[in-house]
Amino acid sequence: MSKKETVYVVSDSVGETADMMVKAVTSQFLGQDVDIKHFSYVENQQDINNVITVSKYTHSIIAYTIVLPTLKQYLDQRAEEEGIIAVDLMHPLMDAFTQKFNIEPNHQPGQMRKLDENYFKRVEAIEFAVKYDDGQEARGLKQADIVIVGVSRTSKTPLSMYLANKKFKVANVPLIPEIPPPQELFTIPRKKCVGLIITPEKLNSIRKERLKSLGLTTPANYASLNRILEELDSAEQIMKKIGCPIIDVSNKAIEETADVILAMFNKRGSFA
Template sequence: MSKDQIVAYIISDCTGKTAKNLMESTAGQFPNCEVEMKTFAFVRSIEKITEVLKQAKEENAIIAYTFVKSNMRKHLNQLAESYGLKYVDMMEKPLGIVSERLDTAPKEEFALKYQLDDAYFKRIEAMEFTLQFDDLNESKGYEEADIVLVGVSRTSKTPLSVHLSYLGYKTANVPLVPEVDVHPAVLEKKDNKVVGLTIDPKLLNDIRIERLKKMGLGDDATYAAKERIDEEFKYADSIMKEIGCPVIDVTDKNIEETAVEVLSYFED
């Protein structure tokens, strides 16, 4: 393994999402380096920690972990130090600060945050709704949605919709195609729920060409032609202007950044 390559082990007594997000954000600051991430979720025994750490030693991995039980954190720390491995304990300091402020010891129980509450069921309902109304152009989806995204094909409408649904927002998305009339319910902009998405035409062309290649089609199809893209943009711009909705350029944004901007339009 070269000096520009590292392996990061994500170890958790739950899903590992928190530690993984940290390492992904960190890796993003080193775009010229390769960071391979391996996730070990639901690690809930000393024996399993030992097994994973032995594997980490072989790859000289960096470790980011979240354990709520202090004995598991202590075991991993000691073993990592004996192996000469670098590690980040993401739970010890937050637990200590909150425990000190509340003058109460943490329960050290697995996955308390994942108990089934109203927020959980709201999120599931939003996700089911969003999958049902992906790329549909009809009144029911618009009327029941919290957010409606509009834009030409390949402007990240679907992944953004799914991300917003995970946050608990019922999200419908409507493709803007010159040959298909937009449903009147969308054009009426009732309740101000519509947000438009746009992107740099050159980048869109590249994205569509890659999409065609994955589908086993040539890159000369009309779908990726400059003239077709210009036509779609002209149509989409006219529709979004008619609706009077805010428009977000997703060219240099990831899904999370775009979601934050979308939600800013719905703040009280």
């Protein structure tokens, strides 16, 4: 039976990257028992000295991902002085990137975790947009970062998904004359809400195309101009009651409308 060896995974962040790489390499040495120990959030020379001391005592390998140049250099120097094998898992690739891209890395620890956090925030926002799409579960209005209101076919859903991809939790509510809007709509801060309007002619054209795509060729009240005028008038009255800003989306792409909303939001940290 082979002797159990120790590898110290050292990082100025969590050390997940180094841990995965060491495990991948270990898997290539079947029958060799390897104990992986961690030194995370290394941030000064004393931390490095602690790693060097235990590694020398146990005759261990150090595998590290340290992006701060001064700490990396100090670890390399101390490892060489003590005859310890220290393997830099990050800088060879960083150097290749620097040479290829002709730019310098920012040398900030924890960037991978920040990317992961952004990813999970985006997923959470998308799940929120799906859950609270089209007026589902009015209780979500209070949890939303942005609430979008408007009549049918004003691009509320694709706009919600676009904003969700920017990590905003968005709920949208359809405004229909015969159905009173949820009371929560009038209790949330107006700074969170934005109304979408559109010209009757543009909406008429969009709805006719929608009916055609569904295979409905007979005249429908949904696409009649009189019905559309009634819906738009009712919707504007509700928006005025809420006190939210109103955006005309008649000739705007989803991205343009989103930019307008975000500009409102960023102006004073709100829509107000």
